[in-house]
Amino acid sequence: MDVISEFFSEYDGLAAFRTTIYLTLLSAVLALLIGTVVAVMRVSPVRVLQLIGTAYVNIVRNTPLTLVIVFCNLGLFLQLGVSLANKDSNTFINDNNFRLAVLGLSVYHASFVAEAIRSGVNTVPLGQAEAARAIGLPFLKTLRYVVLPQAFRGAITPLGNVLIALTKNSTVASVIGVTEASAVMKVMIENRPDVLFVVFGIFAIGFVILTLPVGMLFTSMSKRLAVKR
Amino acid sequence: MSDSDTLTKTGLVALTGVNKHFGELHVLKDINLSIDQGEVVVVIGPSGSGKSTLCRAINRLEPIDSGSILLDGQPLPSEGKALARLRADVGMVFQSFNLFAHKTILQNVTLGPTKVRGKSKSEADERAKALLDRVGVGAQAAKYPAQLSGGQQQRVAIARALAMDPKVMLFDEPTSALDPEMIKEVLDVMVDLAGQSMTMVVVTHEMGFARRAANRVVFMADGQIVEEAEPEKFFTDPQTKRAQDFLSKILTH
Ligand SMILES: Nc1ncnc2c1ncn2[C@@H]1O[C@H](COP(=O)(O)OP(=O)(O)O)[C@@H](O)[C@H]1O
Ligand SMILES: [Mg+2]
Numbered sequence: 435m436d437v438i439s440e441f442f443s444e445y446d447g448l449a450a451f452r453t454t455i456y457l458t459l460l461s462a463v464l465a466l467l468i469g470t471v472v473a474v475m476r477v478s479p480v481r482v483l484q485l486i487g488t489a490y491v492n493i494v495r496n497t498p499l500t501l502v503i504v505f506c507n508l509g510l511f512l513q514l515g516v517s518l519a520n521k522d523s524n525t526f527i528n529d530n531n532f533r534l535a536v537l538g539l540s541v542y543h544a545s546f547v548a549e550a551i552r553s554g555v556n557t558v559p560l561g562q563a564e565a566a567r568a569i570g571l572p573f574l575k576t577l578r579y580v581v582l583p584q585a586f587r588g589a590i591t592p593l594g595n596v597l598i599a600l601t602k603n604s605t606v607a608s609v610i611g612v613t614e615a616s617a618v619m620k621v622m623i624e625n626r627p628d629v630l631f632v633v634f635g636i637f638a639i640g641f642v643i644l645t646l647p648v649g650m651l652f653t654s655m656s657k658r659l660a661v662k663r
Numbered sequence: 664m665s666d667s668d669t670l671t672k673t674g675l676v677a678l679t680g681v682n683k684h685f686g687e688l689h690v691l692k693d694i695n696l697s698i699d700q701g702e703v704v705v706v707i708g709p710s711g712s713g714k715s716t717l718c719r720a721i722n723r724l725e726p727i728d729s730g731s732i733l734l735d736g737q738p739l740p741s742e743g744k745a746l747a748r749l750r751a752d753v754g755m756v757f758q759s760f761n762l763f764a765h766k767t768i769l770q771n772v773t774l775g776p777t778k779v780r781g782k783s784k785s786e787a788d789e790r791a792k793a794l795l796d797r798v799g800v801g802a803q804a805a806k807y808p809a810q811l812s813g814g815q816q817q818r819v820a821i822a823r824a825l826a827m828d829p830k831v832m833l834f835d836e837p838t839s840a841l842d843p844e845m846i847k848e849v850l851d852v853m854v855d856l857a858g859q860s861m862t863m864v865v866v867t868h869e870m871g872f873a874r875r876a877a878n879r880v881v882f883m884a885d886g887q888i889v890e891e892a893e894p895e896k897f898f899t900d901p902q903t904k905r906a907q908d909f910l911s912k913i914l915t916h
Contacts, residue, residue, distance in 0.1 A: 565761035565820075568722060569775035569827055570751025572744060579778060584765050661764045662809035 437629045441622070441636055450618035451640055457535060457604040457614055458644075462597055464540035469547025473585075474577060476548065477555055487548070495545040499538070499606050506538040507531065507610040527611070535607035539600060546596045554589025555581060559663070587659045594652025598645045615640060673736065674699045675862050676721060676831055681730035683716055683886075690716045691727070692886040698831070701860035705873040705894065708883035709909055714866040717883070718833045721864065722753040735830060751779050754824030754832040758839050760816040762808035762823070768795065769804040772823045780827065787826075794822040798852050814845025818852055831862040838869060868913055870898055882906045 441447040475487030494502070510516040511534055518537065519529035558581050566576040586593075605616035619637045623630055674697035683691035690713045698704050706714050719725040721732060723739050723746060732739050734753065740746040763771050772791035776782040782790075795801045798818040800811070808816055817837055824832055834853065838846040850872045857863060857876035867873070873880055873894045880897040882890040884905045890897065901907045 559761075561757060561759055561761035562763060564724060565755075565757065565763065565823075566774075567724065567747075568750055568753075568755040568757075569823065570747045570749075570779040571775070572747040575778055579774060580763055587765065662807060663764050 437622075437626055437632050438636065440626075441633075445618050445622055447615070447618055447622075447636070447640070450613060450615045451644070453532075453612065454601070454604050454614040455644065457532070457539065457607055457612065458597075458601045460536045461539035461543060461604065462600055464536065465543040465547050465596070465600065466593075468540060468544035470551060470582070472544060472548035473551035473555065474582075476552055477577075477581075479573065491545045491548050494542060495549070497542075499542050499603055500609060502542045503535060503538040503606050503610055506534040510534065510537075528613075531611045532607075535604075535610060535612045539604060539607065543596055543600045543603070546599070547593065550589045550592035550596055551582075551585055553592055554585035554587070557588030558584045584661050587656075587661050590652055590656035590659060594649060594656070597648055597652070601645050601648070602641060673697060673733065674702070675735055676864070677731075677733040678721075679731045679733075681720065681727050681732060683713075683720060683725065683727045690886050691720065694730070694886075694888060696881065696888060698862060698864060701862055702879065703857045703861075703863045703865065703877045705877040705880045706864060706866045706883060707868060707873070707880055707909075708889075712883040713886040714883055715835050718755070718835045718864060718866055721831075721833055722750050722755055724755075747779070751775065751827050752830045754827060754829035756817070756820050756824055756832065756834045756837050758836040760808070760813070760820045760840070762816055762819055764808055766807075767804065768800065768806055768808065768811070768819050771808070771819060772826045775823065775827050791822070791826055794825050795819070798822045799848070812845060813841045814848045817841065817845075817849045821849075821852055821856075825856075831864065832856070834863065834865040834867065836866050836868075838867065870894075870913075874898070882909070884909070 472487045472490050475483040476491070478484060478487075511530065517526075517530050518533035519526050523529060562584065563576055563581050566580040571579065604614055607614050608617035608620070611617075615637055619633060622633045626633060676696075676698040678694050678696045681691055681694040682689070694717065696704075706717065708714055716725055720727050721734075723732075726741075734749060737749075740749055762768075763774065766774065769788065769791055772794060773784070773787040776787040776790065777784060792801060792804060795804055798821055800815050800818050800822070803811055803815060803819075808819070811819065821837075837853070838849050841849065846869070850869060853863070853865065853872065854876045865872070865877070877894045880892055880894050881888055882897065882901075882903075882905070890901065890903045890906045892902070897906070898910065901910055
């Protein structure tokens with residue numbers, strides 16, 4: 435199977451998967467941050483914040499990811515001139531596209547993270563927040579020390595699902611020129627249409643290797659960290 | 664406590680003309696109640712009469728529609744930091760304990776002192792251990808709430824409230840969710856507290872506790888305070904028909 439050795443040598447498939455992993459991890463961290471803020475807005479007592487949070491989730495979640503990513507490139511960068519990398523750098527185009535992709539992936543998946551966390555918040559009995567308020571914790575501290583720690587533990591399974599979806603959805607970054615795994619796959623297929631199925635197979639296995647352990651890790655974490663009531 | 668006492672000074676907690684609705688339902692109807700420093704008031708009455716709402720109004724877990732509630736002469740702040748500060752001064756013990764499920768017993772007691780009062784961890788730990796010993800659960804400090812019996816959990820909840828050095832403690836049916844053999848251990852802690860002149864408002868149907876520890880019984884029905892008297896007098900010689908009916912029901916069962 436020379437195509438397999440080509441994957442490693444000629445196409446540097448590992449570097450492509452490394453890019454996929456970076457895209458995924460950076461976007462995951464950012465999505466977790468944004469998603470947490472959105473979830474907090476949705477459960478806050480301030481009506482305006484609730485509305486903003488709800489609007490964010492409903493608009494972003496129902497927009498196709500491709501559209502979000504393309505907007506980051508065409509809309510933010512080319513039209514509005516927002517660039518996320520050093521213009522003088524000779525890797526500017528690559529850096530900028532990568533970061534715009536991270537931005538798009540984060541913003542998009544944050545809506546799913548927010549929903550996952552909100553479902554986690556719903557697993558926390560009302561009495562927990564009430565007891566926290568009763569000892570004098572203000573709203574944000576009640577969330578930070580009492581509600582969110584329990585909500586995250588109750589949301590581990592859906593958060594794991596978002597991470598798996600994010601890993602696979604990171605392939606959309608190829609539409610704005612990020613050389614992640616699926617972009618390399620396209621090139622390989624163009625060059626070696628004779629072994630189309632093998633190429634597909636290699637990349638499919640690559641993604642399974644990335645996502646399967648994530649699924650298993652999150653399942654075991656959700657059991658281990660479950661809050662006993 | 665005679666009537667003249669409540670007339671001559673405003674109590675530590677003073678409710679005046681308090682009204683509260685849940686939608687159409689008028690749950691608190693023109694409540695006037697003054698509780699002195701060190702006084703123990705037992706609130707009794709049929710289910711749905713507004714006892715919990717009254718308790719929750721005192722630390723503003725429920726906002727009221729009209730009237731005023733003063734704590735130590737100060738009106739309850741409406742929201743934000745000032746309200747949080749007020750709540751820190753009012754201890755609350757719930758029927759369902761509501762211990763923080765993800766925190767150890769010790770952490771349950773130290774959370775308020777460290778995050779609200781700004782005490783150091785070592786200072787808070789030391790105090791928490793002393794309080795846990797005082798309520799008889801010192802040996803459980805490293806465990807999680809789910810590992811404790813209901814009676815132990817409720818005593819931890821009392822320690823958690825006491826750790827804030829509250830001016831007044833509210834108990835909303837603290838023994839109603841407990842198996843009978845655990846009721847006494849919780850009531851003993853409460854009697855002990857009352858003996859140390861803690862100001863307490865206790866919603867309970869435990870007549871033994873009322874007789875041993877209360878200065879006054881307040882009987883509520885349909886959102887109103889229908890009768891107030893010393894415990895012995897209330898239980899042996901209730902004045903109103905509502906109180907007589909209610910007592911005959913809980914006494915014959
Ligand atoms: N959050 C709420 N929303 C609507 N109705 C409520 C709420 N809390 C209590 N009630 C109603 O108010 C009345 C008084 O309730 P409560 O104060 O809990 O009574 P008690 O503690 O004496 O049993 C009841 O009819 C109850 O159904
Ligand atoms: Mg009640």
